[in-house]
Amino acid sequence: MHVVSVYNQNGMKKSITALVGNLTWTSHESTLGVQLNFDTAYNNIIYFPKDLIDIGDVVVLSNDGNEVFRGIIVTEEINGEFSRHYIAFDYAFYLNKSKGVYQFNGIQASKAIEQLLNDLNIPVANIASITTIINHIYFDKVISDIIKDILLQATQETGQRYRLEMRAGKLYIENEVDLIVNATFKLAENIESYNVTTAISNLSRRRSIEEMKNSIIIISENGESIKTVGSAKESTSIQKYGLLQEVQSVDEKDISQANHIARTLLKDLNKIFEDNSVELIGNDSVRAGRIINISEPITGMNGQYKIKSCTHNVSNGIHKMSLDLGVL
Numbered sequence: 433m434h435v436v437s438v439y440n441q442n443g444m445k446k447s448i449t450a451l452v453g454n455l456t457w458t459s460h461e462s463t464l465g466v467q468l469n470f471d472t473a474y475n476n477i478i479y480f481p482k483d484l485i486d487i488g489d490v491v492v493l494s495n496d497g498n499e500v501f502r503g504i505i506v507t508e509e510i511n512g513e514f515s516r517h518y519i520a521f522d523y524a525f526y527l528n529k530s531k532g533v534y535q536f537n538g539i540q541a542s543k544a545i546e547q548l549l550n551d552l553n554i555p556v557a558n559i560a561s562i563t564t565i566i567n568h569i570y571f572d573k574v575i576s577d578i579i580k581d582i583l584l585q586a587t588q589e590t591g592q593r594y595r596l597e598m599r600a601g602k603l604y605i606e607n608e609v610d611l612i613v614n615a616t617f618k619l620a621e622n623i624e625s626y627n628v629t630t631a632i633s634n635l636s637r638r639r640s641i642e643e644m645k646n647s648i649i650i651i652s653e654n655g656e657s658i659k660t661v662g663s664a665k666e667s668t669s670i671q672k673y674g675l676l677q678e679v680q681s682v683d684e685k686d687i688s689q690a691n692h693i694a695r696t697l698l699k700d701l702n703k704i705f706e707d708n709s710v711e712l713i714g715n716d717s718v719r720a721g722r723i724i725n726i727s728e729p730i731t732g733m734n735g736q737y738k739i740k741s742c743t744h745n746v747s748n749g750i751h752k753m754s755l756d757l758g759v760l
Contacts, residue, residue, distance in 0.1 A: 434500070434746050436470065439490040446484050448472060453515075455746040457493070457501055459720035461738070461758075464576045464596050465524030466719065468493060468501050472516045488537075491520045497564040500716045502601040526552050527576040534578065536566040541586045548575055549603060551700055554688040557602035560594060562586045589689060591696045595721040611722040612736070615715035628718075631728055634711040637731035645678040645701035646712070648668050649752075652687055662690025664698040706759045708733060714744050714751030736760055 435449050453471040468491065472484075485491075487508055493501040507519035518716035521528075530552060536544045541562035549556050552575065564586040583594045583605075593608040616625040646669035661682065663675045670676075678701060682690055710726070718724065718741050726733045737757040744753045 433749075434493060434495045434751070437492045437494070438485050438505075439492070440486065441488065448484055451484070453747075456492075456743060458741070458743045459567070460741045461720045462577070464527055465522045465598060466501060466503070467633045468503060468520040468522075470518055471511075472518065474514055474516050476513065485516070485518060487555060493517075495716055499600045499714065502598075523554055523601060523603070524576070524596070524598050526554065527579065528574065530575050531572055532575055532578070533572065534569070534570045536568055536570075539566055540564070541566050541582050544582055545579055545605065550579060555602040557599065557604050559603075559605045560607055562605075564589045588686075588693045588696055591699065597719070597721065608721065608723070608738075613715075613717045613722050613724055615718050615724065616711075617713045617715060628712040628715050629724070629728070632710050632714050632726075632728055634709070635728060635731055635733075636709050637733055639672055639704050640707075641676070641704055643701070643705045644669075644673060644703065645676050645698070646673065647675055647677040648697045648701070649677065649679045650677060650690040650694045651681050652684060652690070653681055654684065661687045662692075664694035665693065666698060666702050669702050703759060706757070707757065708737065708738075708757040710757065711754050714746070714753045716744075718744075718753055718755070720744055724755070724757070726757070733757075736755040 434455065435447065436452050437447055438446050440446070441710065451472040453473065457466055457468045459466045485505060489505050491503060491505055492499060501522060503520045503522035504525060505518050505520045509517040511517055523646070523727055532548070532551070532633045534548070541564040542559045544566045546556065546559055566582055566585065567612055579596065587593050594605055595608050595611055597604050615628040617628055619623050647665040648663060649660055651658055652661045678697065680697065682693060686693065708731070718739065720739050722739050723736050725735070726737050729732070738760050740756040742753055742755050742756045744751065
């Protein structure tokens with residue numbers, strides 16, 4: 433059973449589960465953090481509990497004693513006389529809303545990110561060792577965008593993708609390939625568990641080469657001069673689909689890595705892209721940025737898929753989730 437608790441500025445805990453109606457939480461691959469939305473009943477009769485929730489309070493969602501979400505209530509909406517609607521974000525909210533000025537000179541990526549998080553007092557649980565050297569000045573940039581750029585530089589150098597998540601109020605940055613979920617559900621406590629993918633509904637699949645690139649050119653600009661410093665291509669793909677070329681520029685400091693950057697981009701872009709969606713029985717471990725195995729005969733989806741976005745909904749005790757999926 434999902435339980436919702438609120439902690440006010442003095443740390444006092446109040447359970448509001450009995451008042452909560454529709455409950456949803458959403459995550460997206462392109463953004464940092466999770467958003468929680470919930471409705472509460474309200475009545476102006478004298479004995480109805482008042483002032484239980486306020487903007488800035490900490491809200492915690494848990495299920496069978498396991499914490500699912502912890503964040504800050506940032507918005508209250510009064511919808512008529514008998515209900516309230518609240519929006520909360522986990523602590524990545526502060527990364528998305530705060531700007532800064534930073535100059536990194538020869539510092540490892542993981543150390544640079546750690547400095548950013550410490551400056552905003554974001555509790556850190558684990559940051560994967562990322563040895564990519566960062567030499568860059570960030571002026572008036574949103575902190576989350578700085579982190580994304582640092583991780584992008586690391587991906588271009590190593591080919592490894594990373595995912596930032598908040599769990600139990602602490603931040604994790606981990607290798608994307610390690611975030612494979614094995615989501616199950618039980619129809620009753622006294623029977624075995626089933627994988628959530630055995631009960632797929634409202635499924636769709638779209639495959640396209642619109643975003644495919646099978647030739648990569650890396651250039652460097654120096655004043656009015658432009659020169660090619662690296663390249664990579666896949667002849668088999670070009671023969672089958674035609675030439676689909678991407679040009680990307682790099683800073684002078686990255687010229688020595690140009691061919692490696694080109695190969696990494698080619699590996700990432702030389703594929704048939706997919707936009708798939710499914711609805712499943714809910715499991716709290718499923719969220720954007722993680723990887724799920726799907727085997728579905730109608731659409732032909734078979735293998736590992738990256739979760740691009742995930743929306744959980746709990747209503748009348750029934751937990752469902754909607755997933756948008758892409759290829760790795």
